[in-house]
Amino acid sequence: MSEDFYSVLGVDRDASEEEIQQAFREKATEYHPDVSDDPNAEEKFKKAKKAKEVLTDDEKRQMYDQMGHERFQEAEKHGATEGGAGGMGGMGGGPFGGAGGGGGMNDIFEQFFGGGGSRSGPQQGADLRTRLTIDLEDAFEGVTKQLTVNRPERCPDCDGAGHPPDADARTCSACNGQGQQRTVRQTPLGRVQQTQTCPQCDGEGTIYSETCSTCRGEGHVQEESTLEVEIPAGIRSGQTLRMDREGAPGENGGPKGDLLVEIKVEDHEEFDRDGDDLQYHHPISFPQAVFGDTVEIPTLDGTVEMDIPAGTQSGETFRLRNKGMPRLQRRGQGDLYVQVQVVTPDNLNEEQREALEAFAEAGGEEIDVEQGFFEKLKNSF
Incomplete structure (x- = not known):
């Protein structure tokens, strides 16, 4: 399971700030070095604190969701996450980042990861979500379950390229093979340059004469896959397990996303949890x-x-x-x-009835047959 900030706190990616704060308080109560006997308490407490600090900062959380865990940490090493998106843009020298007042978030992607958010560089695939229902016994014991998901897979015929290997290729004239189109507009604060993915070639920089007939140029096809997921003992309904690299395929050689499995524990016939x-x-x-x-x-x-x-x-x-x-x-x-x-028994034999009548009379109780002996007896206790 991944150690990203959401899984550290045990919350969903759409959790509110209040839910994140509450999750941190629970972790702090559990792992604070002054009260916990866990040998790794200090490390776990620091991770929870760091996760709370990022996820309760709107700008940093937005950057974290867009960049992913590893890329966010890499940017943080260079001080690129300080001050949120404004801090990132400030690295470029102008009010909007870049040498001439460029594109803020896109500039930092270009500086550290070789791309401006376009498809020209490797991109991690999207995270997928599914739900798995288990019974209370499974949640008690902890088990390994099989899970069937319908998810996109890299097209086997074109290997995700979206076109046959022998298709003719030419440079996209709309972006001159850059995969991006830049526009500059004048604002009261100066010139602002914006970069967007070229719609003509979809960021590839190249136009192909044919598209793959299997995936229709998408580069992926829907397939049913059976996976094994480990259910830890003690899991509760609503908690989510993260399966690394079991999500949608990446683009341009990027890694797969993750599969998020939300657990639902069924109600039990005998026990309430x-x-x-x-x-x-x-x-x-x-x-x-x-x-x-x-x-x-x-x-x-x-x-x-x-x-x-x-x-x-x-x-x-x-x-x-x-x-x-x-x-x-x-x-x-x-x-x-x-x-x-x-x-309270509803059928008594004669011997039982006589014994209970004697019990009631010994206590000074008058038996009202209309009311029912056991109703009278029950009220006396």
Whole structure:
């Protein structure tokens, strides 16, 4: 799994600033060196802090999303991310970047990565998204699942070029083979130069006599692929796993994007989940509640015994420590909360009825047959 800033905080790429701040607070609580016993706590805390600083700065976040993790870090080494897009443009010498007041964001791409955002240089492919549904047992144990996705793949017939290998080529006359068209306009702040991808050759700088019939010149085709994804124990609904280089193919020799897998954990028939804790409702009889008993309680890791104290009330909750869900990327487990419910029998034999009538009379209760003995008895407790 990638260590990009979104995955460090465990948030989606469209997360709000509030969600990012909340995620950082949770990480800080977990990994702050003063409170955590994790051997790598300091490093994890620094990563979370750095991720929060970038993703809560609108300009830096925009740059990070456009450039990707590795390219953003490379630009940061050169001080190109300071002050957001304005700081990047300031490296060129003019108010809009470049020697003559050039193109801000495009200039920094040209300086560090050999391109102005056009298709003339290698570009990483787009990230893809999909969803995978698992059951609570899978989330408890952590499993490897097969996932089928329909995604673009590099065209096998033209190897992503978009044209047959033997197609005739000529230089694009609209951009003189540059792949870009530049326009200059006058503003109150001076001349501003803008660069855009040439629409005639789509940034290639070359026009070909034929297009690939398989991909219709797109360079990629849709194919169904089966992948294996590792589900970590303790994952929750809504969390996203990142599969490196399993997204859309890159352009001009660039790497593939990533595949983002959003996890949905199905509701369970017996257990309700609350974070790392589980809740379970267990029925007990009236004699068990009165005299106490030891009962077997199901968990996701087998059955355990639990003591019911004498005089237990219906609705009372007991806590079984470390019998809940595993804590994601942490040691230990949550707890299992067992709420007991006293079950009122609806069919009594004669012997049971006489015994309970004697019990009620011994307590000074008058039995109202119309109301029902157990309704009367239940109200007395």
